[in-house]
Amino acid sequence: MTDLLDISYPIIQGGMQWVGRAELASAVSNAGGLGILTALTQPDPDALRAEIARCRAMTDKPFGVNLTILPTTSPPPYKDYLDAALDSGIRVIETAGRSPREFIARIKDAGGVIVHKCTAVRHAVSAERAGVDAISIDGFEAAGHPGEDDIGGLILFAAALMLGAEGINMGTRFCATQEAPIHDNIKQAMVDASERDTNLIFRPFRNTGRVLKNGVSDEVIRIERRPGGAEFEDVRPLVSGARGKAALTSGKIDDGLVWASQVMGLIEDIPSCQELIDRIVRDCRKAIDIGQAAFSG
Numbered sequence: 191m192t193d194l195l196d197i198s199y200p201i202i203q204g205g206m207q208w209v210g211r212a213e214l215a216s217a218v219s220n221a222g223g224l225g226i227l228t229a230l231t232q233p234d235p236d237a238l239r240a241e242i243a244r245c246r247a248m249t250d251k252p253f254g255v256n257l258t259i260l261p262t263t264s265p266p267p268y269k270d271y272l273d274a275a276l277d278s279g280i281r282v283i284e285t286a287g288r289s290p291r292e293f294i295a296r297i298k299d300a301g302g303v304i305v306h307k308c309t310a311v312r313h314a315v316s317a318e319r320a321g322v323d324a325i326s327i328d329g330f331e332a333a334g335h336p337g338e339d340d341i342g343g344l345i346l347f348a349a350a351l352m353l354g355a356e357g358i359n360m361g362t363r364f365c366a367t368q369e370a371p372i373h374d375n376i377k378q379a380m381v382d383a384s385e386r387d388t389n390l391i392f393r394p395f396r397n398t399g400r401v402l403k404n405g406v407s408d409e410v411i412r413i414e415r416r417p418g419g420a421e422f423e424d425v426r427p428l429v430s431g432a433r434g435k436a437a438l439t440s441g442k443i444d445d446g447l448v449w450a451s452q453v454m455g456l457i458e459d460i461p462s463c464q465e466l467i468d469r470i471v472r473d474c475r476k477a478i479d480i481g482q483a484a485f486s487g
């Protein structure tokens with residue numbers, strides 16, 4: 191990332207409407223990160239040219255321009271903003287909002303680098319296929335537009351350690367192991383499920399639960415959301431512990447509640463606990479090594 195963007199540290203200041211102006215972008219770039227001017231904060235492409243010139247007077251380090259492409263009935267002249275940035279010698283373009291596909295050739299022809307910011311792995315993969323150089327992903331915790339999937343960005347062990355935790359607590363991942371005493375169908379359902387396949391139930395009763403999206407949890411949500419609201423009594427027969435336990439034992443996925451988290455999106459196999467723990471430790475060591483290398487440059 192530091193080589194690609196020609197910066198000292200892999201820290202990007204994302205585009206921010208009304209905030210991403212020369213004062214901030216130059217300060218971030220001067221501090222070793224990548225500052226970014228937000229194109230649409232400027233009233234027109236000429237004003238963006240002037241803002242780029244102002245920023246350049248405040249830093250001799252590289253900075254980028256954010257192009258936020260939002261669904262709107264009267265779209266701003268994105269192409270003209272982009273031309274203003276590229277003609278002014280800006281190399282890094284942060285795109286966001288929707289697929290940057292139609293702008294990629296123009297940016298590449300100008301020798302530019304595209305960092306596309308999105309909110310879902312599937313969007314990241316299609317942007318990569320379309321030819322962007324880097325992806326940044328905003329999780330559900332991010333400001334701005336966090337997408338429609340409500341997926342948190344932090345489910346990685348090394349990340350937890352780097353943030354100062356001394357260990358991790360895992361549940362769902364251990365369900366999908368050889369030794370977990372539940373039916374193979376349930377384990378396989380966790381392998382097949384993506385991070386979008388959970389439901390939050392019991393919210394109206396202030397006792398929110400995250401469970402696998404299945405016939406029962408969909409039905410609970412339908413009842414909870416019906417006009418006039420619902421009482422716990424209305425869903426009690428669906429959500430009994432006995433039904434959930436029976437589903438885990440019989441492997442009939444839709445027979446009861448199966449508690450499971452968004453980490454299912456990262457579960458792709460059913461290893462033994464030994465294999466799993468060895469792998470987590472190995473992946474964690476590797477991630478920390480890579481992280482340290484990135485910051486020691």
Ligand SMILES: Cc1cc2nc3c(=O)[nH]c(=O)nc-3n(C[C@H](O)[C@H](O)[C@H](O)COP(=O)(O)O)c2cc1C
Pocket residue numbers: 203204205206207209228256258285286287307328331332333334335
């Ligand atoms: C005040 C503000 C305005 C923002 N405006 C935009 C924007 O216009 N375009 C964009 O792509 N992202 C926008 N964002 C999102 C940020 O670039 C960044 O992706 C996000 O804030 C990262 O998550 P964080 O807030 O947890 O750091 C905005 C964020 C903030 C705080």
